[in-house]
Amino acid sequence: MLNPDLVGRTVTGTTSTTVTQESIEAFARALGEKNTEVAPPTFAITISLDQSQSLLQSSGLDWSRVVHGDQRFEIHRPIIAGDQVRCDTTIESARVVAGNEIVTVRGDIFAGNECLVSTWSTLVFRG
Amino acid sequence: MSTFEVGQELTPQTFIISRAKLVDYANASGDQNPIHQNEEFARAVGLENVIAHGMYTMGLAGQYVSAIAGSSARVKELSARFTKPVVVPAQTDVELIVSATVTEVNSDSARLEITATCNGVKVLGMAKALISL
Numbered sequence: 391m392l393n394p395d396l397v398g399r400t401v402t403g404t405t406s407t408t409v410t411q412e413s414i415e416a417f418a419r420a421l422g423e424k425n426t427e428v429a430p431p432t433f434a435i436t437i438s439l440d441q442s443q444s445l446l447q448s449s450g451l452d453w454s455r456v457v458h459g460d461q462r463f464e465i466h467r468p469i470i471a472g473d474q475v476r477c478d479t480t481i482e483s484a485r486v487v488a489g490n491e492i493v494t495v496r497g498d499i500f501a502g503n504e505c506l507v508s509t510w511s512t513l514v515f516r517g
Numbered sequence: 518m519s520t521f522e523v524g525q526e527l528t529p530q531t532f533i534i535s536r537a538k539l540v541d542y543a544n545a546s547g548d549q550n551p552i553h554q555n556e557e558f559a560r561a562v563g564l565e566n567v568i569a570h571g572m573y574t575m576g577l578a579g580q581y582v583s584a585i586a587g588s589s590a591r592v593k594e595l596s597a598r599f600t601k602p603v604v605v606p607a608q609t610d611v612e613l614i615v616s617a618t619v620t621e622v623n624s625d626s627a628r629l630e631i632t633a634t635c636n637g638v639k640v641l642g643m644a645k646a647l648i649s650l
Contacts, residue, residue: 462596
């Protein structure tokens with residue numbers, strides 16, 4: 391079970407990566423989107439989920455038992471090629487329901503001081 | 518864009534999901550979980566077959582919303598619950614039908630309630646979007 395002390399803790403993303411036009415185009419192509427001036431609305435998941443995974447795995451949760459419960463995006467400004475992004479990750483809540491551990495993780499994707507996208511993933515770790 | 522009215526039902530769009538498209542999405546997104554590509558693995562963990570990434574289904578719903586809004590740049594919020602898996606057997610084109618109803622219209626934005634079904638079963642729940650006009 392997740393240590394309750396971790397809930398509410400924010401882990402600041404220390405590495406920043408540059409979003410490439412190629413990565414936006416590959417993602418858009420997979421969804422059938424032809425306009426690649428900005429990233430598709432769900433592109434942020436490619437940045438946030440890795441961070442959530444490493445945080446939750448290092449907190450002892452078994453990623454092989456995870457099911458994606460729900461997902462939400464708030465897009466303040468669309469991601470574009472050339473953005474140097476980092477992701478701050480916060481475990482917002484964790485509870486056990488019927489033996490499953492349900493964790494909500496928030497990712498805030500920044501370029502410099504500007505928050506581009508906030509995204510929430512609810513992940514269900516099957517018990 | 519300003520012609521949206523509350524209660525308006527928007528034209529549905531059908532997306533075709535296949536094993537090849539799941540591989541494309543896995544490569545583009547970095548989510549290489551074998552339950553989305555490997556039938557043997559999927560069955561071994563208790564699934565009836567390979568299932569689509571929830572985020573692929575949501576991505577297609579997002580693509581539908583982008584088209585309605587006129588651009589991905591106009592999509593301000595998108596949310597969905599993954600209620601049922603989209604099962605993708607080998608050599609099969611699975612149809613995902615996405616539609617939406619306008620639930621709120623403001624001077625510069627509109628809210629949509631999205632429906633996504635596969636073989637008549639809703640695969641996304643509480644699916645909503647906010648678009649700017």
